[in-house]
Amino acid sequence: MVDVPLGHVGPIPGADIEDVELYHPHSWITKYVFAQDAKVIAIQYSLTALSVGLIALVLSWLMRLQLGFPGVFSFIDANAYYQFITMHGMMMVVYVLTALFLGGFGNYLIPLMVGARDMVFPYVNMLSFWVYCLAVLILVASFFAPGGPTGAGWTLYPPQAILSGTPGGQDWGIILMLVSLMIFIIGFTMGGLNYVVTVLQARARGMTLMRMPLTVWGIFTASFMALLAFPALFVGCVMMMFDRIFGTSFFLPAIVEMGQPLERSGGSPLLFQHLFWFFGHPEVYIVALPAFGIVSDLISTHARRNIFGYRMMVWALLAIGALSFVVWAHHMYVSGMNPYFGFFFATTTLIIAIPTAIKVYNWILTLWRGNIHLTVPMLFALAFIVTFVNGGLTGLFLGNVVVDVPLSDTMFVVAHFHMVMGVAPILVIFGAIYHWYPKVTGRMLNDTLGKLHFWVTFLGAYAIFFPMHYLGLMGVPRRYYEMGEMSFVPPSAHTLNAFITIVALIVGATQLVFVFNLFWSLRHGKVAGGNPWRATTLEWQTPETPPPHGNWGKEPPVVYRWAYDYSVPGAMEDFLPQNQPSAQTVSGGAHG
């Protein structure tokens, strides 16, 4: 523990920054619907994303029903199955995780945590949500379009994505998907500009970059990455749209469809894969980095311990952010590319393990000799570390070309990416909601329901995805509607599949407990007070809870210390808020 010098601190300087002129809402519509307050936008983003998440959850149920009990449910035919897969994947990765971490938590936490009154461009911020909402509506509309949604798989690989053999390929499905993605990207860019510039420009006096909580660092780095990576998806979407509508040959080689040669030639399906994964791999970290940041803060707060190696944590975030742009082709080992090319990407992929491992060590060292409170947010944070390490380790397998080639099209990959970028970030999202709900609503979420939710989700996720590794090693293929007769797959694999399906149904249903808790606690939750977790960061120091428009009352806060002054020796309380000038104020000058 660093012995903090409690020496003389100069007179409190006044607010140095000119107060930003805030837009003041005049009616219910401008306050809650077309709101420009980042906190309202955050809630709009979160609720929309959670609703999409529920749809995607149901889709995963339907998929599992087919895999666990093939042929029992007549309404799930091969086309429907592929549509479920595609929509589940795309919704979860882009419309739920990205939107929730950056649009939801980013909007709520960035201004509060850096001591700003609002985002720097509130109007653009409002547009960002409504554009996102439009993208969601178009995506959901594809369920009702002729031919249904696209069934191209969430990676939308051409040429199959735009041919008639794929559901939605020659109907509306793929067009609506591409349009929706393009609109999403435009909306995200509006939001992303806000998140980045607010962090860079609107911090409170005294809030140096190195005093920012890691949550802000994580969201900031991820926003930057998303701003630079999403254009790749945009370019891919535009070009595929041209291929589909105008008959160009960007991605379509000379091809025979249903016995008929098409008027295309020379297109490169591999080009789309490059563009897609140039976005797709950073996307993994766009989801992971905010999770890393949030988990650091949850662990530090609930273990009453300063984060171990803060500088290293920041550097690791930045290093991961930069490295994640040069690993994309490890998703393409089986695409027939040059093996030396694969070797390069295997190397960069394994190098990313270094900063990532640094973070894991630092979380564990933060916990070491900490005063661990097993609150619901803490349980989720701990579960995240375990799950992330788990998924990360199988990532080391798949990062190697020779191991990846036989495993690439098996359930092993499904297990890997669900552990590392499905379950792990979702656990953080839950932990973060339990942690910040009291600030958003002024009331605590119910603890018993929370613990029930946690244990079923955590253990259930393991019961679902652990056996999948085993299935994958046996050679059970992914993306198959039904396995049929495969001599190398023993009957026990089918039993295991049925087991996974039953657990998935239970875990899915348990999420309703969480949804119920969200609404029930709004009225009946324990009143939280301003700082129920006794945390140091600025969002807990607002004069009112929930914070009103403008956040800080008359005077914006002044920051005197970093975000992790927990259990400082000599201080009366076991936490020193960032805006508290000196420890002596609390302890009455008893210690020095």
Add this chain to the structure above:
Amino acid sequence: MGSILIFLTALLVIGMWWLSRQGLMSKPWLEQGVASETSLPRDLPSSAAKMGLGVFLAVVGSLFALLISAYAIRMQISDWRDVPLPKVLWLNTGMLILSSAALQGARDAARKEEEDAVMIGLFAAGVAALAFLSGQLLAWRQLTADGYLLASNSANAFFYILTGIHGLHLLGGLVALSRTTALTWRGARPERIRLSVGLCATYWHFLLLVWLILLSVLTGWAGNALDICRQLLT
């Protein structure tokens, strides 16, 4: 994917240079109080807008770098037939340079608070930009008339997409430009005008740069550079 990697490397260098000045080596757990260097720029709205534009330009740059990457990859396939560039593109390039120069003039005038000169500059820039856009449409019509249709070859499709996306960005810029003109017309505060005109000028110069790079790619002058980009990854 070489050109996007070069673009990102350039951003990375800028980012690291900038971060190196932000005290990333400091030990925040040992430091208390409010040091003098921690105060942020005082003119918040203006510096936020400038930074916002800077970040936006990084996004647009990334978009065009990716398009050029895709172009470089696709053009290697044997069915590629180069598009003969319509002569009008040279005139258009001249128009865009004029437009950029006029805005630079407006920016200088705004610094000196000469409102009439600002109006003339903005107006000239707008007219020249519109001339550029109509010239681009003319080029499209000429190509279509000569049989270089969108679907007949990917080189044609790339020509339409690259010029089209560039044109859309300029069109968006024209919206901002007309708002700036309205602002100046109404006689807003000089610092507000200076900010708006400055932002427009930066955006225009950037789009001019992008256009020059696109032109060098489309004419094949950048062939050597693209080869180097490709060899980076093979």
